[in-house]
Structure formats: C-alpha cells, structure tokens
Amino acid sequence: xxxxxxxxxxxxxxxxxxxxxxxxxxxxxxxxxxxxxxxxxxxxxxxxxxxxxxxxxxxxxxxxxxxxxxxxxxxxxxxxxxxxxxxxxxxxxxxxxxxxxxxxxxxxxxxxxxxxxxxxxxxxxxxxxxxxxxxxxxxxxxxxxxxxxxxxxxxxxxxxxxxxxxxxxxxxxxxxxxxxxxxxxxxxxxxxxxxxxxxxxxxxxxxxxxxxxxxxxxxxxxxxxxxxxxxxxxxxxxxxxxxxxxxxxxxxxxxxxxxxxxxxxxxxxxxxxxxxxxxxxxxxxxxxxxxxxxxxxxxxxxxxxxxxxxxxxxxxxxxx
Amino acid sequence: xxxxxxxxxxxxxxxxxxxxxxxxxxxxxxxxxxxxxxxxxxxxxxxxxxxxxxxxxxxxxxxxxxxxxxxxxxxxxxxxxxxxxxxxxxxxxxxxxxxxxxxxxxxxxxxxxxxxxxxxxxxxxxxxxxxxxxxxxxxxxxxxxxxxxxxxxxxxxxxxxxxxxxxxxxxxxxxxxxxxxxxxxxxxxxxxxxxxxxxxxxxxxxxxxxxxxxxxxxxxxxxxxxxxxxxxxxxxxxxxxxxxxxxxxxxxxxxxxxxxxxxxxxxxxxxxxxxxxxxxxxxxxxxxxxxxxxxxxxxxxxxxxxxxxxxxxxxxxxxxxxxxxxxxxxxxxxxxxxxxxxxxxxxxxxxxxxxxxxxxxxxxxxxxxxxxxxxxxxxxxxxxxxxxxxxxxxxxxxxxxxxxxxxxxxxx
Ligand SMILES: Cc1ncc(C[n+]2csc(CCOP(=O)(O)OP(=O)(O)O)c2C)c(N)n1
Ligand code: SF4
Numbered sequence: 001x002x003x004x005x006x007x008x009x010x011x012x013x014x015x016x017x018x019x020x021x022x023x024x025x026x027x028x029x030x031x032x033x034x035x036x037x038x039x040x041x042x043x044x045x046x047x048x049x050x051x052x053x054x055x056x057x058x059x060x061x062x063x064x065x066x067x068x069x070x071x072x073x074x075x076x077x078x079x080x081x082x083x084x085x086x087x088x089x090x091x092x093x094x095x096x097x098x099x100x101x102x103x104x105x106x107x108x109x110x111x112x113x114x115x116x117x118x119x120x121x122x123x124x125x126x127x128x129x130x131x132x133x134x135x136x137x138x139x140x141x142x143x144x145x146x147x148x149x150x151x152x153x154x155x156x157x158x159x160x161x162x163x164x165x166x167x168x169x170x171x172x173x174x175x176x177x178x179x180x181x182x183x184x185x186x187x188x189x190x191x192x193x194x195x196x197x198x199x200x201x202x203x204x205x206x207x208x209x210x211x212x213x214x215x216x217x218x219x220x221x222x223x224x225x226x227x228x229x230x231x232x233x234x235x236x237x238x239x240x241x242x243x244x245x246x247x248x249x250x251x252x253x254x255x256x257x258x259x260x261x262x263x264x265x266x267x268x269x270x271x272x273x274x275x276x277x278x279x280x281x282x283x284x285x286x287x288x289x290x291x292x293x294x295x296x297x298x299x300x301x302x303x304x305x306x307x308x309x310x311x312x313x314x315x316x317x318x319x320x
Numbered sequence: 321x322x323x324x325x326x327x328x329x330x331x332x333x334x335x336x337x338x339x340x341x342x343x344x345x346x347x348x349x350x351x352x353x354x355x356x357x358x359x360x361x362x363x364x365x366x367x368x369x370x371x372x373x374x375x376x377x378x379x380x381x382x383x384x385x386x387x388x389x390x391x392x393x394x395x396x397x398x399x400x401x402x403x404x405x406x407x408x409x410x411x412x413x414x415x416x417x418x419x420x421x422x423x424x425x426x427x428x429x430x431x432x433x434x435x436x437x438x439x440x441x442x443x444x445x446x447x448x449x450x451x452x453x454x455x456x457x458x459x460x461x462x463x464x465x466x467x468x469x470x471x472x473x474x475x476x477x478x479x480x481x482x483x484x485x486x487x488x489x490x491x492x493x494x495x496x497x498x499x500x501x502x503x504x505x506x507x508x509x510x511x512x513x514x515x516x517x518x519x520x521x522x523x524x525x526x527x528x529x530x531x532x533x534x535x536x537x538x539x540x541x542x543x544x545x546x547x548x549x550x551x552x553x554x555x556x557x558x559x560x561x562x563x564x565x566x567x568x569x570x571x572x573x574x575x576x577x578x579x580x581x582x583x584x585x586x587x588x589x590x591x592x593x594x595x596x597x598x599x600x601x602x603x604x605x606x607x608x609x610x611x612x613x614x615x616x617x618x619x620x621x622x623x624x625x626x627x628x629x630x631x632x633x634x635x636x637x638x639x640x641x642x643x644x645x646x647x648x649x650x651x652x653x654x655x656x657x658x659x660x661x662x663x664x665x666x667x668x669x670x671x672x673x674x675x676x677x678x679x680x681x682x683x684x685x686x687x688x689x690x691x692x693x694x695x696x697x698x699x700x701x702x703x704x705x706x707x708x709x710x711x712x713x714x715x716x717x718x719x720x721x722x723x724x725x726x727x728x729x730x731x732x
Contacts, residue, residue, distance in 0.1 A: 046535050061544030072533045075543035083394035087401025090385035094356035094407055098383055127390035
C-alpha cells in the first residue's frame with residue numbers, strides 16, 4: 001500500500017450519497033449522529049454497520065420501525081461490539097475462502113459508545129484487535145458518558161464533569177473524580193495493529209480520511225472520535241461543531257494517528273487556547289472554580305510536551 | 321430448506337466403527353457438517369471438543385475460521401454474528417462459562433439466529449466443582465434455544481447433525497444446543513458409527529438464512545429498537561410458533577436421518593418396559609444407561625417398572641409424555657438440577673414433567689430425586705428411588721416431594 005488509498009482532498013470531493021439518512025431521532029445537535037453520516041459516506045455502500053446498544057442504537061432506530069441505514073445494519077449487545085465485528089469478518093472470510101460467497105472487499109464498522117467500548121466491551125474489543133481481519137473498523141463515538149441511560153459517568157468521562165452518577169454535591173463537589181481513559185493509546189498497545197487514530201467532527205475531512213485509511217490498512221483498526229453531546233454536556237445544540245473545534249484548539253482533544261507503528265500528530269495548536277474557552281461553554285463543568293480550570297489547563301500543557309516529543313520521534317511515549 | 325426432498329430408495333453403506341470419546345465424536349460431527357466459523361473458550365468438561373476441532377483444523381482436515389475468544393460472552397456473540405452473516409457455526413460451553421454467555425445466548429434465541437452448539441453440563445460455582453449438574457443448561461429454557469439430550473456418544477454425534485437440520489429449517493430458524501452430561505459423555509469413549517460425508521451432505525442441505533447481514537442481500541436492518549405497541553408481542557409469537565413447528569420438523573428430520581444414515585431413534589421420548597408398567601423412572605442423558613440397567617434387574621424380580629427418557633427439553637414433548645404416562649401409578653423423576661425455594665423444593669425437570677402431566681386424565685403420583693453438587697449417583701441410589709416410587713404407587717404417603725439420595729446426613 002505504498003501509494004495508499006485515495007483520500008478526500010476537499011469538501012467538494014465528499015460523495016453526495018448518504019448511507020445514514022432520515023428516520024432517526026437523535027437529539028438536535030447530536031455529535032455522534034453527525035459523524036455517523038460522515039463516516040458512512042467515507043466508507044461507501046459495501047459496508048456492514050454494527051450498533052452496540054446506546055444512543056446510536058436506541059435513538060437511531062427507535063419506535064416506528066424506521067431505519068436510517070441504507071446499508072446492512074445489526075444491533076449488538078452493549079458489551080459485544082468487539083465480538084460482533086470478528087463474527088462477521090470470520091464469516092465473510094470463511095465463506096469466501098470456501099467458495100460459498102463471491103470474494104469481495106466488504107467494510108465492517110462497529111460504531112460503539114464509550115460505555116460499550118471503554119467499559120463493558122473493553123475485553124471483547126481488545127480480543128478483536130489481536131486478530132488480522134481486514135476492513136474491520138472499531139469506531140468509538142465518545143460522548144463522554146452513558147448517554148442513552150440518562151448521562152452516567154463512564155471511564156472516558158473527564159475529570160470534573162457532572163453526570164447523574166457523579167453529581168456535584170455539597171460534600172462531593174467535583175463531580176467525576178476519575179481521569180479520562182485514553183482508548184486510542186490502549187488500542188495502540190496491541191502489537192501489529194495496523195491503524196489507530198483519534199478524531200472529532202472538526203475538521204470533518206480529517207475524520208473521513210482517517211476512516212478511509214483505517215478501512216484500507218489491512219487489519220483491524222480503531223478510531224476514537226470525540227462527539228459533543230448537547231444533552232450530556234449542557235450546551236445549546238447549534239454549538240456542537242464549535243465545541244469540537246475548541247476541544248482541539250485548547251489541546252484537550254489531541255488529533256493523532258498511528259499507522260504501521262508510526263505516530264503522527266495531525267494538528268498542533270499554535271498557540272494553544274486556554275481550556276476555559278472549551279470548558280466554560282459546558283454546563284457540566286459550571287461548578288468548577290477558576291483555579292480548578294487552571295489546574296486542568298496545566299495538566300494539558302504538561303501532556304502536550306509528550307505529544308510533541310512523540311510526534312518528533314514518530315513513536316508513542318505515554319504522556320503522563 | 322423447508323419440505324423434505326423426494327429421494328430414490330438408497331442403499332446405506334456398511335458403517336465402520338470408531339472408538340471415540342464424546343468430545344471427539346462431536347468434533348467429527350462439526351467436520352461432517354462443514355461448519356464455517358467456530359468460537360472457543362476453555363472450560364471443563366466441554367473443552368475437549370474444541371481441542372479436537374482445533375487439531376483437525378490445524379491439520380487441514382477441514383476448513384473453518386476458529387476464533388479464540390476473550391470470554392464466553394464474546395464467544396457466543398461471535399457465532400451469532402457469523403450465523404447472521406450466512407456462516408454455519410459451532411459453539412459450546414459448560415457450567416459458569418455458559419452462565420457468562422447468557423446475554424449472548426438470549427439474543428441469539430430472541431433474534432432467531434440458528435446457531436448450533438453443545439453444553440457439557442457441569443456443576444456451578446461456588447464452590448468450584450468438576451462434577452455434573454444440569455442447572456447451567458436448564459436455566460436457558462427461557463431463551464428460545466432448542467435443547468436435546470443424548471444418552472450416549474453415538475446419539476450425541478447424531479443429535480448434532482440433526483440439530484443443524486432442525487435449527488436451519490426456515491420453519492424454525494432458532495438456535496439449538498445438545499446437552500452432553502459432563503464427563504459421563506464428554507470424556508467416555510465408545511464405539512461410534514459416523515455417517516459418511518455423502519450421507520451427511522444428502523441429509524443436511526446448505527445453510528441459507530432468509531436475510532443475511534451482507535450487502536449482497538441489500539440494506540437489511542436487524543434487531544432495531546421497537547415500540548411495544550407495534551410489534552412487541554408479534555415478535556415473541558414468531559418464536560413461540562417456531563418452537564411449535566419445530567416439533568414437526570424434528571420428527572421429519574429424525575425420519576430422514578434414519579433414511580440416509582440407517583440409524584433410527586424415537587424423536588422425543590424413548591421408553592423401555594413401559595407397555596405394562598405400573599411405575600416408571602424418568603430422566604434424560606447419560607445416567608439413563610444405569611437407570612435402565614437397574615430397572616431391567618427389577619423387572620427380572622417381577623416389578624412392573626419401566627423407564628422414560630426425554631430426548632428433547634425444548635420443545636418439551638408434553639402431549640407425548642401424557643400419552644406415555646397416562647395410567648401409570650407413580651413416576652420418579654431423576655434429575656441433576658436445582659431451583660432453590662421452588663414449589664415443594666423440587667427440581668426443574670420435575671416442574672416440566674408435573675406441568676405436562678397436569679393435563680393427563682389419570683395423573684400418576686410423582687416423586688423427585690435430586691442428585692446435586694456433582695456427587696455421582698450409583699445403581700443403589702436408583703434402586704432406592706425405584707423402591708420409593710413403588711411404595712408411593714402402593715399408597716404410602718411421603719412427607720416430602722423431593723429426596724436427595726446421595727446426601728450424607730439428614731435429608732431435611
Ligand atoms: C448489558 C447491559 N447493561 C446495561 C444496559 C443499559 N444501557 C442501555 S444503553 C446504555 C448506555 C451505553 O452507553 P455508551 O456505550 O456510552 O453509549 P451512549 O448511550 O452514550 O451512546 C446502557 C448502559 C444494556 N443495554 N445492556
Ligand atoms: S444524548 Fe447525546 S449522544 Fe445521545 S442522542 Fe442526544 S446528543 Fe446524541
């Protein structure tokens with residue numbers, strides 16, 4: 001793959017066809033729904049989608065037997081995303097090898113939430129990343145909570161965020177006191193993994209091209225996508241894109257990719273904006289003091305030294 | 321496939337015996353069925369089956385993808401998705417491993433995905449125990465899986481092949497497992513007559529699900545979230561009807577199996593000495609051999625006793641059982657499962673049997689014999705059970721319904 005797959009160079013080149021269409025009822029401004037559309041456009045028609053339980057299951061195919069998917073789609077259990085992808089990939093390989101189905105390139109994208117991939121389905125995801133099935137993409141849409149059950153903390157909820165399980169109270173004021181788990185680094189810890197990346201809605205072409213690279217990488221791949229969630233983060237629905245941009249520009253969300261063992265930053269904020277520009281726009285952090293926000297900014301500053309160093313070396317160094 | 325294909329009269333090849341353990345025999349059945357995807361996770365006693373399959377694949381004896389999963393949950397989800405994509409699959413587990421897979425098993429049943437597997441029944445933790453109990457398999461009765469229970473290694477092999485045929489039939493399309501009594505079946509070797517590849521190919525048509533999760537079949541959306549007001553009960557009814565239809569499909573399949581392979585079985589219930597029996601011992605699985613031995617001896621002594629062996633737990637052959645047991649005075653249920661705090665502190669097989677017999681015009685009296693905690697029953701326990709059932713028939717009143725005959729100390 002020396003020449004690489006053909007990427008989308010400008011917005012004008014984005015395919016006009018949608019494979020994630022009307023018929024879903026996510027919240028207005030739902031970041032995860034926005035990326036579903038971009039990701040499926042990038043993947044094209046020869047794609048199978050798997051939806052572990054979560055907002056992208058319940059809100060996408062809810063109630064009136066409507067389906068927003070113009071490609072095959074199958075619900076899978078909350079903790080079964082990893083196994084689901086492997087089952088389908090194994091079936092396609094076996095059927096093709098044994099001459100029971102015509103050989104063809106088929107993409108499999110498992111579209112799992114942070115609860116689904118970082119918590120309950122973590123073991124299955126990790127199992128999947130040790131196999132060698134091509135065109136098998138595990139895409140984590142990270143709204144930083146168990147959103148569908150009414151916004152509960154997961155292991156990717158950031159420090160200081162309030163959720164219904166980690167409210168800010170009179171005695172326990174901070175809210176969530178655990179630090180966000182870095183799922184892309186964990187994915188990269190699987191030897192011989194072909195492609196790992198982080199992304200968000202901003203910039204959209206970055207996300208779409210990462211999907212194309214992942215699917216063409218020759219093995220299972222993982223993309224961790226930050227998807228702002230107006231309901232869980234407490235902001236106005238029209239600000240979703242803006243928040244994704246601020247997450248990147250404040251350095252709180254680091255855009256990187258790890259391809260065939262080589263690490264690369266895709267965006268270096270220069271100068272990096274103070275994290276308050278991102279955090280103060282969200283109700284879930286409203287209880288934090290200026291000092292606490294500063295503390296978060298210092299942590300981010302410290303981490304960035306390692307991200308830049310990793311970029312220079314082309315190798316991953318743990319940023320803490 | 322739906323209807324039975326018309327076939328010319330066939331000459332059945334002379335079978336050649338192999339001495340195989342249950343584990344090896346099942347592996348051979350998987351190979352004969354040309355399974356495409358297998359998922360494995362270790363737990364005794366079923367592990368030997370996967371060991372045997374893995375060795376066959378490694379040696380190129382047959383081609384399949386074998387996935388070594390990270391848990392039973394993943395294991396059962398792997399095959400569910402593979403089967404939904406159009407692959408014939410095989411899976412299995414035992415004891416707490418099966419318990420770990422329950423969510424995945426449940427959605428396989430309620431999602432009508434015809435996965436086939438085995439359960440090597442095993443006592444549940446805590447405390448850890450390599451002995452045999454049935455509660456792992458029995459607790460899946462609600463999941464929409466067909467469940468059959470062979471008596472020996474030969475029948476286990478045959479049942480796996482028939483399971484594929486029944487599960488994949490479009491009138492059924494439900495998952496199916498064969499329950500092998502742990503150790504007593506999985507690890508015991510006996511002469512087995514495997515069918516030939518040709519016989520199996522004729523008996524078992526290729527797996528063709530109506531809608532695959534494959535772009536070739538168009539944009540199928542499967543298992544979307546629904547409004548109960550729209551298709552809630554109707555979706556459940558499909559499975560209820562599939563189980564009903566399964567009964568006719570099972571009868572057809574065993575008839576066809578006999579035709580192609582030359583070995584006959586009664587589809588649902590095997591009885592011995594029941595023509596004039598006044599009392600009976602009823603059970604399933606591998607211990608039937610010991611029970612039948614005991615009963616044959618008691619027959620020699622003039623006791624009018626017979627045996628009843630259920631071959632299927634789901635669908636449960638209730639009408640057939642009523643026919644067999646109507647007029648019998650007393651029946652002893654021999655079982656290895658528990659349901660603590662249940663009616664009369666009886667076991668789950670007793671509940672099934674009692675429910676079925678409630679509809680009989682002449683209901684036999686029942687006693688339950690529970691063999692729990694993995695301690696093996698001996699012939700003397702079955703003799704004791706037969707004696708108690710005989711006393712029950714003669715009018716003795718028992719203060720309890722369930723007796724723990726292998727228990728040391730007082731059976732309170
Ligand atoms: C085994 C299991 N436990 C709990 C639930 C309840 N549940 C439904 S959706 C959901 C939230 C999943 O969170 P996440 O994966 O982060 O996706 P999101 O809802 O945020 O889109 C939970 C916990 C479930 N469906 N299955
Ligand atoms: S709760 Fe958040 S993730 Fe879920 S549908 Fe609404 S905006 Fe999207």
